[in-house]
Amino acid sequence: MSRYLHRFFVWSAVALFILPIVWMFSTAFKSPGEIFHAGANLIPQQISLASFQALLNGELPILVANTVFIALSATVVSLCIAFFAAYALVRYRFPAKLDNLFLLAVLVVKMMPPIVVAVPLYSLMNTLGLLNSQLGLVLAYQVYTLPFCIWMLLSFIRDIPLEIEEAAAMDGAHLLKRLAFVVFPLCAPGLVATAIFAMILGWNEFLFSLLFIHTPDKFTIPLFISNFMTEDGTAWGELMAIGIVSSLPMLALAGYMQRYLLRGFSMGLK
Amino acid sequence: MLFENRKQLTALLLPSLTILGLLAVYPIGSVMINAFGSVDYLSKQYQFVGLANFVELFEDFFFIAAMKNTLVFTLVASSAQVLLGLWLALLFNQKFSGRRFALPIIIYPMMISTLVCSSIWRSWYNYDFGLLNSALVAIGLPAQEWLFNPDLALYAIALVDTWQWTPMAFLIILAGLQSIPKDIGEAAMVDGAKGWRAFAFITLPLIQKQLMLAFLLRSIDAFKLFDKVYVMTGGGPGNATETLSMFVYKYGFRFFNLGMASAAALVMLAISLLMTLFYAHRVMKGGKQ
16 A cells, blocks of 8 residues: 555544544534534634534533532442452452353343343332332442453553562461552552452443433433434534533543553443 | 452442443343333332233234344344454555545544434435435436435444444454554465455455454444434334334333333343343453453
8 A cells, every 4th residue: 555545544444433533513603593504614714612512501410419419429430349359369369260151141240131131120119119219220330330341450460570569478468458558559550450440430330321321400411412312313512511520530631541542441441 | 450449449449330220220120020020100009910011012012023123233233344344444445645634534424323323324314405315216216215215224324333333344354454464465475366265265254353353342232222212213114123122112201101111121131131231251251461
């Protein structure tokens, strides 16, 4: 392939992949009148913040607060629990190779369509009195985040040399001390990367919030987007503005996360 | 050396086992029981009915349509993503100025949420104001009812999925290409292998594993298809975009037919289990050092 043809293909591909996102930004900054008149105009003739203002005066603050709270809580819970489990899976001898079976079971949960367990989970939440509650959603999200965190942390804990821990053990450090002062600091970067991915899972989750949350004061951003689309199909300015709010954290982290993307996604993220 | 202390081991695993038992094992067990029974929604009375739900399921027109759509979607979307991902990976496997800048841009689509993707593309698919129809009309082609044409809707959704997830296939395949030692390519050149022949007989066999992994991961994920359908078409027009996930959702949460919903969920679990075991077979080799 000639050099010029290669460059042409590369930059056309880049343009095609970025175009919908560029369109999202341009539409959010257009005035309501311009969105439909100018059709395919990619650059707004006049930057208008009307769409963002409408959102700010409306649900946006509470939506962001809800989504951050739920994603963050689900991540913290998963990370703590998964850290212990992943450590045990790497460092301990299991009877009858039960460790492999456990890991396989966790993977199966991670890969299965979440709708499979939705009906029994709904009954469970109902019994526990956790329907339409943020606590219930944090619990339900463990179905996604916990298996993901266990698998992801596994690879980071494997990277810690056993000798360091053995030396600490000889100096008399017991399990909790070793975990807190040896293992935890050594896999801190891995914990941060895992936390970010788990946060994204929670931040973007739709199915369980659709099923378990019923009142607008507890809506998450994806649930709001869904309602907005079905109720007001062509209020594109506001729709794209909320899309930007929802995407900014991830777009900002893209550079940092690129290093971990393969590790994260091959564990079946999403 | 590995530690051997049963008490510590149990303590470390207990929280995970509790949560997974409550949120995965118990619900899956409950689905299995309900799939072979009939439950009255009000009295909660359970009656064992054997395979009756499955017999009804496989005679159900709606279920057959959902199964067919899901399989077509999974196959079409995953294949398209692996092929496009391979093409992109080959482009990015060469040095060019601006590569450091182009790479993060290519992966943007998979960073934004499915709901945001769907909202952008639903606007693009709009018949009157959508970007796609404006483009078609501008080059003299007829406008399309993207999401309301039964022959087109499922592929329109597959296109959104392809836009969103080709970057993932791309990253996996690119990692494979970059792990090929340079001297292999040079040796092939000396032997006179060039262009397509070098690609087909040298490069492709070396990245076979990554191609397979990308295809499997994308299939496992595409098989879950729910969000995009729910917000873009709701399963319509007619049954054209009904998927297995939508089927379980509708029978479980709208028609309150627990037996049918559970039987369909069990079929989904079985298919997903097969794909996962196949994937695990390739990933879990190695294990503990």
